[in-house]
Amino acid sequence: MLKWQPARTKSAKRANKQLQLGDELDLEITDLNSKGEGVGRHKRQVLFVPGTWLGEHVRVRIVEPKKSYVQAELVSILQASDSRRDALCPYHGVNEKTCGGCPWMFIDYAAQVYAKQRRxxxxxxRLxxxxxxxxxxSPQELAYRNRAQLKASADALGFVAARSDQIVDVEQCVVLSDHNNALLARIREQDLGIGRRRKTWVTIDIADEVDFEHISFNQRLPFRQGxxxxxxxxxxxxxxxxxxxxxxxxxxxxxxxxxxxxxxxxxxxxxxxxxxxxxxxxxxxxxxxxxxxxxxxxxxxxxxxxxxxxxxxxxxxxxxxxxxxxxxxxxxxxxxxxxxxxxxxxxxxxxxxxxxxxxxxxxxxxxxxxxxxxxxxxxxxxxxxxxxxx
Ligand SMILES: C[S@@+](CC[C@H](N)C(=O)[O-])C[C@H]1O[C@@H](n2cnc3c(N)ncnc32)[C@H](O)[C@@H]1O
CATH class of the missing domain: 3.40.50.150 (Vaccinia Virus protein VP39)
Known part of the structure; x- marks a missing residue:
């Protein structure tokens, strides 16, 4: 015998609909994923939103609806975390034109450390x-990096962007050591001839133990704790x-x-x-x-x-x-x-x-x-x- 079921109203159908590209919604960030992105839930769907923090209420737009999770971007902050700060770097951001190196730069260091402990x-x-x-x-939250890999193309020298494979042109980097920033400045003064190279991208490994005369292209330095x-x-x-x-x-x-x-x-x-x-x-x-x-x-x-x-x-x-x-x-x-x-x-x-x-x-x-x-x-x-x- 058929069981009686209530007729599904239009609004109930709408509520169950999968999120689509371009949809906007309000979300509470309840967790952080392994990439450090904010995690929120809408019905049964899990959303990842870069540039958001635990406890924040945000408006987001869907940029990539996948089967297992939905990638979204921040539209506006409805209620900011007390730990949010102005990023300490002009290149920081979460889009295809901003540097992807320091995704938590917009959060107080104490809150970053707390979030790591929590994870x-x-x-x-679980175990x-x-x-x-x-x-x-870390005793220094800035100027600590004793090495980094720069990327260079014909018209940019810096680091890879957050959400693309574009190079963000960087003059100075606040997490690099003074030595490495000095190397970056000197490399920028040179005509690297990169535009004439066969490959459009060149990597340049810089490190505290390397002086300018010994920098080489497309040659990875052996590992060192950073x-x-x-x-x-x-x-x-x-x-x-x-x-x-x-x-x-x-x-x-x-x-x-x-x-x-x-x-x-x-x-x-x-x-x-x-x-x-x-x-x-x-x-x-x-x-x-x-x-x-x-x-x-x-x-x-x-x-x-x-x-x-x-x-x-x-x-x-x-x-x-x-x-x-x-x-x-x-x-x-x-x-x-x-x-x-x-x-x-x-x-x-x-x-x-x-x-x-x-x-x-x-x-x-x-x-x-x-x-x-x-x-x-x-x-x-x-x-x-x-x-x-x-
Ligand atoms: C996290 S680093 C640690 C290095 C060293 N313990 C230190 O403190 O500098 C990991 C090391 O694993 C090495 N490695 C990576 N893949 C490897 C592989 N398939 N077999 C053996 N070593 C590998 C890397 O070259 C690197 O030196």
Whole structure:
């Protein structure tokens, strides 16, 4: 027998309709996504709105209605967050003509730090882990970046725009160190001949350790942690942790030029095996830390797993600091290292960290999770964690 159902009125149909390109609506921002964009909900649809903050009421316009979420743009702020401020940079913004480097520049630094802490705490509660330590804020919210990659075309030198692949022409950048701003100014004075190059885009890596005469085009510098003061904090934390663990044989993955390896050496770890894929980084590491055994291996190639295990099958400590993709092979590797007592996992991406450590929780307990803010004005958060076999 058919059940009676109320006739659907026109307004009810309208209320259930999917949002369309160009639609405008009022929205409350209740969350932030991994890109740092405001998240709001309309009926069952989730909307992402760059340039908005937790608790704000905003009018938005739909720019990209997708199946799983809807991308929207800010039309006007109906009720602003108390943490909103005038951005400290003239190039800041969320459109195709403004710089995409610092998406949180419009929010007070204290509120940025609070939001990062909140995201880490939410992750811990999803994983059933104890509360993390209080995030270590950066001593400088500006002028901290010891390196950056500039993009240059025939008519612009700067950074990629927020919502396009256009280059925003930038004269000075408030998050760059003084040295890097001086390099930027000198590069701008030169005729780079970019218009005559075959490629329309050129990349120029600048860094505190590079002087003007040694700048090169389209050549990526090996990795370096981008905030010198916060890197020192990280090394201090690692040294303290290593002291407590007292391990003799360590395997370090994603070692770069040996930034963290130096703490292993200084802490008296006797037998250190390191793995990294970039040859220039490995050369630097071998020169500065000759007592370590350094190997070039692509750690994202799963066919290399047994080779990796054989490099340090009796390691007691695993130290890893992968790029944003994390290390999806972590569970498999750990299951083949029976001598492993401790793991120190340093991560620059919450999502991949959550995926990777979810596999550890059965066999390892979390001893400490310390968040750190390496990149003010962005949603990125660094996690430093120590795990011990149960
Ligand atoms: C976040 S950095 C950490 C580097 C170093 N721990 C430090 O503090 O400077 C990640 C490192 O992983 C390296 N890497 C990226 N992809 C890799 C791969 N497929 N295999 C091995 N190493 C890789 C990068 O070259 C980079 O040095």
């Amino acid at each position: 880490v705490e939410e992750m811990c509660s 059933g882990l104890d509360c993390p330590g209080t995030i270590q804020a 905030n010198t003061a916060q890197n020192q904090e990280m090394l201090g934390w690692l040294t303290k942790v290593l002291h407590g663990l007292n391990c003799k044989r360590a395997l370090e993955l994603f070692a770069g030029s040996g930034n963290l390896t130096q703490a292993l050496v200084a802490s008296g770890v006797d037998d250190i095996t390191v793995v990294e894929v970039v040859p220039e980084a490995l050369d630097t590491l071998r020169q500065s830390l000759p007592s370590t055994k350094a190997f070039a291996l692509d750690l994202f190639d799963k066919t290399k797993l047994s080779e990796l295990v054989s490099l340090s099958a009796d390691a007691e400590l695993l130290l890893l600091d992968p790029p944003r993709d994390g290390f999806a092979l972590l569970g498999q590797l750990v299951s083949q290292l029976p001598s492993l007592k401790s793991i120190i996992y340093i991560s620059c991406d919450l999502a991949s960290f959550e995926r990777d450590v979810a596999l550890l929780c059965d066999e390892f307990s979390l001893l400490e999770l310390q968040p750190l803010d390496m990149y003010p004005q962005t949603p990125h958060v660094e996690l430093m964690s120590v795990w011990s076999r149960k």
